[in-house]
Amino acid sequence: MSTAAEGLDSAGGYPWAAFAANLGWSAAAALAVMLATFAVASARDRYRYVDAAWGLAFAAVAAASCAASAGHGDPVRRALLTAATAVWGLRLAVHIARRGWGRGEDARYEKMLARARGGRKWYALRKVFLLQAALVWLISLPVQAGQYAGGSAGALAAAGAAVWAAGTACEAVGDRQLARFTADPAHRGRLMDRGLWSWTRHPNYFGDFLVWWGLYLMACGAWQSAAVAAPAPLLMSYLLIFGSGKRLLERHMAERPGYRAYAERTSGFVPLPPSWYARLRGRRAGHAGG
Numbered sequence: 001m002s003t004a005a006e007g008l009d010s011a012g013g014y015p016w017a018a019f020a021a022n023l024g025w026s027a028a029a030a031l032a033v034m035l036a037t038f039a040v041a042s043a044r045d046r047y048r049y050v051d052a053a054w055g056l057a058f059a060a061v062a063a064a065s066c067a068a069s070a071g072h073g074d075p076v077r078r079a080l081l082t083a084a085t086a087v088w089g090l091r092l093a094v095h096i097a098r099r100g101w102g103r104g105e106d107a108r109y110e111k112m113l114a115r116a117r118g119g120r121k122w123y124a125l126r127k128v129f130l131l132q133a134a135l136v137w138l139i140s141l142p143v144q145a146g147q148y149a150g151g152s153a154g155a156l157a158a159a160g161a162a163v164w165a166a167g168t169a170c171e172a173v174g175d176r177q178l179a180r181f182t183a184d185p186a187h188r189g190r191l192m193d194r195g196l197w198s199w200t201r202h203p204n205y206f207g208d209f210l211v212w213w214g215l216y217l218m219a220c221g222a223w224q225s226a227a228v229a230a231p232a233p234l235l236m237s238y239l240l241i242f243g244s245g246k247r248l249l250e251r252h253m254a255e256r257p258g259y260r261a262y263a264e265r266t267s268g269f270v271p272l273p274p275s276w277y278a279r280l281r282g283r284r285a286g287h288a289g290g
Contacts, residue, residue, distance in 0.1 A: 014224035015072050019148045022068045026144050027137050029064035033057040034133040041129075042121045047113065048106035050128055055092035057136040062086050062143050069147035074221060077153040081146045081218055084164050088211055091168070095175050139212070139236050142229035146219025153221065160217025167210025170196065170271070174203030191258050199271040201262070202249070205240045206269055212236040241269060 037053035062085035066078055100106070109128070116123035177195040181187050196203040216233045220226040239245055246269060253259050267277045 013150070014222055015148050016224075018069070018072055019145065019228075022065055022144055022147070023137075025064045025068045026061045026140060027133075029060040030057045030133045030136040030140075031130075033060050034129045034136075038125055038129040042124070045120075046105055047109045047120075047124045047128060048100055048103075050132055051100070051106070052093045052097040054132060054136070055089035055096070057089075057133065058140055058143070059086040059089035059093075061136060061140045062089070065140075065144045065147045073146070073148045074151060074153050077149060077157055077218060077221055078147045080153060080157060080161060081143050081215065084161065084215060084218065085140070085143050088164075088168055088171075091172060095172075095179075099179065135239075139232045141232040142212070142216045142219035142225075145225040145228040146215075146221060149219060149221030149225040151221050153218070156220050157218045160214045160220075162214070163210050163217060164214030167207045167212075167214055169207070170210065171204045171207025174207060178204075189257075191256065191262050193262050193266065196271065198266060198274055200267045200269060202240075202246050202269060203271065205245045206271060208245075209237055209240050209269075 033053055033056050034050070037049050037056075041047045041049040062082045066082040069078060109124070112127065113120045113124060174196045177197060178192050181192045181194065200206055212233045216226075216229055219229045241247070250263070264281075265274060265278065272280070
Protein backbone atom coordinates (compact mmCIF):
# COMPACT_ATOMS: atom_id res chain seq x y z
CA MET A 1 0.00 0.00 0.00
CA SER A 2 1.31 3.45 -0.83
CA THR A 3 2.26 6.00 1.83
CA ALA A 4 -0.58 8.27 0.72
CA ALA A 5 -3.09 5.43 1.02
CA GLU A 6 -1.75 4.50 4.43
CA GLY A 7 -2.15 8.09 5.62
CA LEU A 8 -5.72 8.21 4.31
CA ASP A 9 -6.57 4.89 5.98
CA SER A 10 -5.06 6.01 9.26
CA ALA A 11 -6.90 9.31 9.17
CA GLY A 12 -10.20 7.62 8.42
CA GLY A 13 -9.73 4.97 11.11
CA TYR A 14 -10.60 2.25 8.62
CA PRO A 15 -8.38 0.76 5.86
CA TRP A 16 -10.49 1.98 2.96
CA ALA A 17 -7.88 1.34 0.27
CA ALA A 18 -7.37 -2.26 1.39
CA PHE A 19 -11.12 -2.78 1.62
CA ALA A 20 -11.60 -1.39 -1.89
CA ALA A 21 -9.06 -3.92 -3.20
CA ASN A 22 -10.93 -6.62 -1.28
CA LEU A 23 -14.12 -5.78 -3.17
CA GLY A 24 -12.33 -6.73 -6.37
CA TRP A 25 -10.98 -10.00 -4.98
CA SER A 26 -14.40 -10.92 -3.63
CA ALA A 27 -16.07 -10.19 -6.96
CA ALA A 28 -13.48 -12.38 -8.68
CA ALA A 29 -14.10 -15.23 -6.23
CA ALA A 30 -17.88 -15.13 -6.66
CA LEU A 31 -17.57 -14.87 -10.44
CA ALA A 32 -15.09 -17.78 -10.60
CA VAL A 33 -17.47 -20.11 -8.76
CA MET A 34 -20.44 -19.10 -10.90
CA LEU A 35 -18.56 -19.34 -14.20
CA ALA A 36 -17.15 -22.77 -13.30
CA THR A 37 -20.65 -23.92 -12.38
CA PHE A 38 -22.02 -22.45 -15.61
CA ALA A 39 -19.49 -24.45 -17.63
CA VAL A 40 -20.65 -27.69 -16.00
CA ALA A 41 -24.34 -26.74 -16.14
CA SER A 42 -24.29 -25.80 -19.82
CA ALA A 43 -22.37 -28.95 -20.75
CA ARG A 44 -25.03 -31.08 -19.02
CA ASP A 45 -27.97 -28.76 -19.73
CA ARG A 46 -28.85 -28.67 -16.00
CA TYR A 47 -28.95 -25.07 -14.84
CA ARG A 48 -30.26 -26.05 -11.41
CA TYR A 49 -26.62 -26.55 -10.39
CA VAL A 50 -26.50 -22.83 -9.68
CA ASP A 51 -28.53 -23.42 -6.50
CA ALA A 52 -25.70 -25.46 -4.97
CA ALA A 53 -23.13 -22.95 -6.24
CA TRP A 54 -24.87 -20.19 -4.22
CA GLY A 55 -23.48 -21.44 -0.90
CA LEU A 56 -20.10 -22.30 -2.44
CA ALA A 57 -19.74 -18.76 -3.77
CA PHE A 58 -20.26 -17.26 -0.32
CA ALA A 59 -17.66 -19.61 1.14
CA ALA A 60 -15.24 -18.59 -1.62
CA VAL A 61 -15.83 -14.89 -0.93
CA ALA A 62 -15.21 -15.43 2.78
CA ALA A 63 -11.95 -17.25 2.09
CA ALA A 64 -10.80 -14.59 -0.39
CA SER A 65 -11.65 -11.77 2.04
CA CYS A 66 -9.85 -13.48 4.90
CA ALA A 67 -6.73 -13.89 2.77
CA ALA A 68 -6.86 -10.34 1.41
CA SER A 69 -7.37 -8.79 4.86
CA ALA A 70 -4.24 -10.29 6.41
CA GLY A 71 -2.65 -7.63 8.59
CA HIS A 72 -5.92 -5.73 9.04
CA GLY A 73 -8.80 -5.98 11.49
CA ASP A 74 -9.24 -8.18 14.54
CA PRO A 75 -8.03 -11.77 14.02
CA VAL A 76 -10.82 -13.25 16.15
CA ARG A 77 -13.53 -11.43 14.19
CA ARG A 78 -11.90 -12.36 10.89
CA ALA A 79 -11.77 -16.03 11.85
CA LEU A 80 -15.33 -15.94 13.16
CA LEU A 81 -16.76 -14.35 10.00
CA THR A 82 -14.83 -16.66 7.71
CA ALA A 83 -15.70 -19.85 9.58
CA ALA A 84 -19.37 -18.95 10.05
CA THR A 85 -19.84 -18.12 6.37
CA ALA A 86 -17.99 -21.23 5.21
CA VAL A 87 -19.95 -23.55 7.51
CA TRP A 88 -23.27 -22.07 6.41
CA GLY A 89 -22.37 -21.99 2.72
CA LEU A 90 -20.87 -25.47 2.49
CA ARG A 91 -23.73 -27.07 4.44
CA LEU A 92 -26.24 -25.42 2.14
CA ALA A 93 -24.32 -26.45 -0.98
CA VAL A 94 -24.11 -30.10 0.10
CA HIS A 95 -27.78 -30.18 1.07
CA ILE A 96 -28.96 -28.76 -2.26
CA ALA A 97 -26.61 -30.98 -4.26
CA ARG A 98 -27.88 -34.11 -2.48
CA ARG A 99 -31.50 -33.04 -2.88
CA GLY A 100 -31.13 -32.56 -6.63
CA TRP A 101 -28.92 -35.58 -7.32
CA GLY A 102 -30.23 -37.64 -10.25
CA ARG A 103 -33.09 -35.27 -11.01
CA GLY A 104 -33.81 -33.35 -14.19
CA GLU A 105 -34.01 -29.60 -14.57
CA ASP A 106 -35.78 -27.57 -11.91
CA ALA A 107 -39.25 -26.43 -13.02
CA ARG A 108 -38.38 -22.81 -12.19
CA TYR A 109 -35.48 -22.78 -14.64
CA GLU A 110 -37.44 -24.65 -17.30
CA LYS A 111 -40.12 -21.98 -17.14
CA MET A 112 -37.57 -19.17 -17.20
CA LEU A 113 -35.50 -20.62 -20.04
CA ALA A 114 -38.59 -21.30 -22.13
CA ARG A 115 -38.69 -17.52 -22.68
CA ALA A 116 -35.04 -17.37 -23.72
CA ARG A 117 -34.10 -15.52 -26.86
CA GLY A 118 -30.74 -16.11 -28.45
CA GLY A 119 -30.24 -19.55 -26.91
CA ARG A 120 -30.82 -21.07 -23.47
CA LYS A 121 -27.14 -21.11 -22.58
CA TRP A 122 -26.41 -17.40 -22.92
CA TYR A 123 -29.76 -16.40 -21.45
CA ALA A 124 -28.96 -18.54 -18.38
CA LEU A 125 -25.51 -16.97 -18.14
CA ARG A 126 -26.93 -13.45 -18.09
CA LYS A 127 -30.13 -13.92 -16.12
CA VAL A 128 -29.04 -16.59 -13.64
CA PHE A 129 -25.30 -17.05 -13.15
CA LEU A 130 -24.01 -13.48 -13.54
CA LEU A 131 -26.97 -12.11 -11.59
CA GLN A 132 -26.32 -14.54 -8.73
CA ALA A 133 -22.62 -13.69 -8.73
CA ALA A 134 -23.54 -10.01 -8.31
CA LEU A 135 -25.98 -10.83 -5.50
CA VAL A 136 -23.38 -12.94 -3.69
CA TRP A 137 -20.91 -10.05 -3.89
CA LEU A 138 -23.44 -7.54 -2.55
CA ILE A 139 -25.01 -9.71 0.16
CA SER A 140 -21.56 -10.76 1.43
CA LEU A 141 -20.64 -7.17 2.33
CA PRO A 142 -20.75 -7.92 6.09
CA VAL A 143 -18.27 -10.76 5.58
CA GLN A 144 -16.00 -8.48 3.56
CA ALA A 145 -16.25 -5.25 5.57
CA GLY A 146 -16.06 -6.96 8.96
CA GLN A 147 -12.65 -8.42 8.12
CA TYR A 148 -11.19 -4.90 8.27
CA ALA A 149 -12.92 -3.69 11.46
CA GLY A 150 -10.51 -2.86 14.26
CA GLY A 151 -11.07 -3.34 17.96
CA SER A 152 -11.49 -6.67 19.69
CA ALA A 153 -14.53 -8.83 19.02
CA GLY A 154 -16.77 -8.25 22.04
CA ALA A 155 -20.40 -8.57 23.09
CA LEU A 156 -21.80 -7.56 19.71
CA ALA A 157 -19.77 -10.22 17.90
CA ALA A 158 -20.85 -12.80 20.50
CA ALA A 159 -24.49 -11.81 20.00
CA GLY A 160 -24.03 -12.12 16.25
CA ALA A 161 -22.52 -15.57 16.65
CA ALA A 162 -25.52 -16.64 18.76
CA VAL A 163 -27.99 -15.30 16.17
CA TRP A 164 -26.02 -17.01 13.38
CA ALA A 165 -26.00 -20.32 15.29
CA ALA A 166 -29.77 -20.14 15.87
CA GLY A 167 -30.35 -19.44 12.19
CA THR A 168 -28.04 -22.18 10.99
CA ALA A 169 -29.70 -24.70 13.33
CA CYS A 170 -33.19 -23.64 12.23
CA GLU A 171 -32.28 -23.99 8.57
CA ALA A 172 -30.44 -27.29 8.98
CA VAL A 173 -33.15 -28.90 11.14
CA GLY A 174 -35.90 -27.72 8.79
CA ASP A 175 -34.04 -29.05 5.73
CA ARG A 176 -33.39 -32.39 7.45
CA GLN A 177 -37.00 -32.79 8.54
CA LEU A 178 -38.29 -32.01 5.06
CA ALA A 179 -35.80 -34.39 3.40
CA ARG A 180 -36.83 -37.27 5.68
CA PHE A 181 -40.53 -36.53 5.14
CA THR A 182 -40.33 -36.42 1.34
CA ALA A 183 -38.13 -39.54 1.20
CA ASP A 184 -40.97 -41.62 2.68
CA PRO A 185 -43.22 -42.95 -0.15
CA ALA A 186 -46.17 -42.87 2.25
CA HIS A 187 -45.99 -39.07 2.24
CA ARG A 188 -46.15 -38.68 -1.54
CA GLY A 189 -48.46 -35.80 -2.42
CA ARG A 190 -48.79 -34.66 1.21
CA LEU A 191 -47.71 -31.34 2.68
CA MET A 192 -44.98 -31.23 5.28
CA ASP A 193 -46.60 -29.83 8.43
CA ARG A 194 -44.59 -31.46 11.20
CA GLY A 195 -41.70 -30.44 13.44
CA LEU A 196 -40.45 -26.94 12.68
CA TRP A 197 -42.81 -26.87 9.70
CA SER A 198 -45.74 -26.75 12.11
CA TRP A 199 -44.30 -23.57 13.67
CA THR A 200 -43.41 -21.74 10.44
CA ARG A 201 -44.10 -22.39 6.78
CA HIS A 202 -40.50 -21.44 5.96
CA PRO A 203 -37.95 -22.55 8.59
CA ASN A 204 -35.18 -22.50 5.98
CA TYR A 205 -35.90 -18.91 4.94
CA PHE A 206 -36.24 -17.75 8.54
CA GLY A 207 -32.94 -19.49 9.30
CA ASP A 208 -31.27 -17.61 6.43
CA PHE A 209 -32.72 -14.37 7.79
CA LEU A 210 -31.07 -14.98 11.17
CA VAL A 211 -27.79 -16.09 9.60
CA TRP A 212 -27.32 -12.83 7.71
CA TRP A 213 -28.33 -10.59 10.57
CA GLY A 214 -25.96 -12.57 12.78
CA LEU A 215 -23.10 -12.07 10.32
CA TYR A 216 -23.95 -8.38 10.19
CA LEU A 217 -23.70 -8.08 13.98
CA MET A 218 -20.32 -9.85 13.88
CA ALA A 219 -19.13 -7.31 11.30
CA CYS A 220 -20.07 -4.27 13.40
CA GLY A 221 -16.65 -3.79 14.99
CA ALA A 222 -16.48 -0.25 13.63
CA TRP A 223 -19.09 2.23 12.50
CA GLN A 224 -17.57 2.18 9.01
CA SER A 225 -18.02 -1.56 8.57
CA ALA A 226 -21.51 -1.35 10.08
CA ALA A 227 -22.50 1.38 7.60
CA VAL A 228 -20.97 -0.31 4.55
CA ALA A 229 -22.51 -3.69 5.39
CA ALA A 230 -26.02 -2.48 6.31
CA PRO A 231 -27.58 -2.88 2.82
CA ALA A 232 -26.71 -6.60 2.75
CA PRO A 233 -29.01 -8.00 5.50
CA LEU A 234 -31.74 -5.58 4.40
CA LEU A 235 -31.54 -6.87 0.83
CA MET A 236 -31.42 -10.49 1.98
CA SER A 237 -34.46 -9.93 4.21
CA TYR A 238 -36.37 -8.40 1.29
CA LEU A 239 -35.48 -11.30 -1.03
CA LEU A 240 -36.42 -13.93 1.55
CA ILE A 241 -39.78 -12.39 2.46
CA PHE A 242 -40.96 -10.41 -0.57
CA GLY A 243 -38.76 -11.54 -3.45
CA SER A 244 -37.63 -14.93 -4.68
CA GLY A 245 -38.14 -16.67 -1.33
CA LYS A 246 -41.37 -16.87 0.65
CA ARG A 247 -43.60 -14.92 -1.73
CA LEU A 248 -42.58 -16.81 -4.88
CA LEU A 249 -42.75 -20.24 -3.23
CA GLU A 250 -46.18 -19.60 -1.74
CA ARG A 251 -47.49 -18.47 -5.12
CA HIS A 252 -46.25 -21.79 -6.51
CA MET A 253 -47.72 -23.80 -3.62
CA ALA A 254 -51.07 -22.01 -3.42
CA GLU A 255 -52.95 -24.50 -5.61
CA ARG A 256 -51.72 -27.62 -3.83
CA PRO A 257 -54.46 -29.49 -1.95
CA GLY A 258 -54.46 -28.57 1.73
CA TYR A 259 -52.07 -25.65 1.44
CA ARG A 260 -54.64 -22.99 2.26
CA ALA A 261 -55.63 -24.76 5.48
CA TYR A 262 -51.96 -25.23 6.35
CA ALA A 263 -51.29 -21.52 5.79
CA GLU A 264 -54.21 -20.56 8.01
CA ARG A 265 -52.88 -22.54 10.99
CA THR A 266 -49.12 -21.95 10.58
CA SER A 267 -47.05 -18.79 10.98
CA GLY A 268 -45.82 -17.42 7.68
CA PHE A 269 -42.26 -16.60 8.71
CA VAL A 270 -41.34 -16.16 12.38
CA PRO A 271 -41.70 -19.54 14.17
CA LEU A 272 -44.61 -19.62 16.62
CA PRO A 273 -46.23 -22.54 18.45
CA PRO A 274 -49.49 -23.37 16.64
CA SER A 275 -51.56 -22.49 19.72
CA TRP A 276 -49.93 -19.04 19.92
CA TYR A 277 -50.50 -18.44 16.21
CA ALA A 278 -54.16 -19.45 16.54
CA ARG A 279 -54.62 -16.95 19.37
CA LEU A 280 -52.85 -14.25 17.35
CA ARG A 281 -55.11 -14.87 14.37
CA GLY A 282 -58.10 -14.77 16.69
CA ARG A 283 -57.08 -11.37 18.04
CA ARG A 284 -56.53 -10.02 14.54
CA ALA A 285 -59.95 -11.29 13.44
CA GLY A 286 -61.52 -9.69 16.51
CA HIS A 287 -59.90 -6.34 15.78
CA ALA A 288 -60.97 -6.54 12.14
CA GLY A 289 -64.53 -7.38 13.15
CA GLY A 290 -64.58 -4.54 15.66
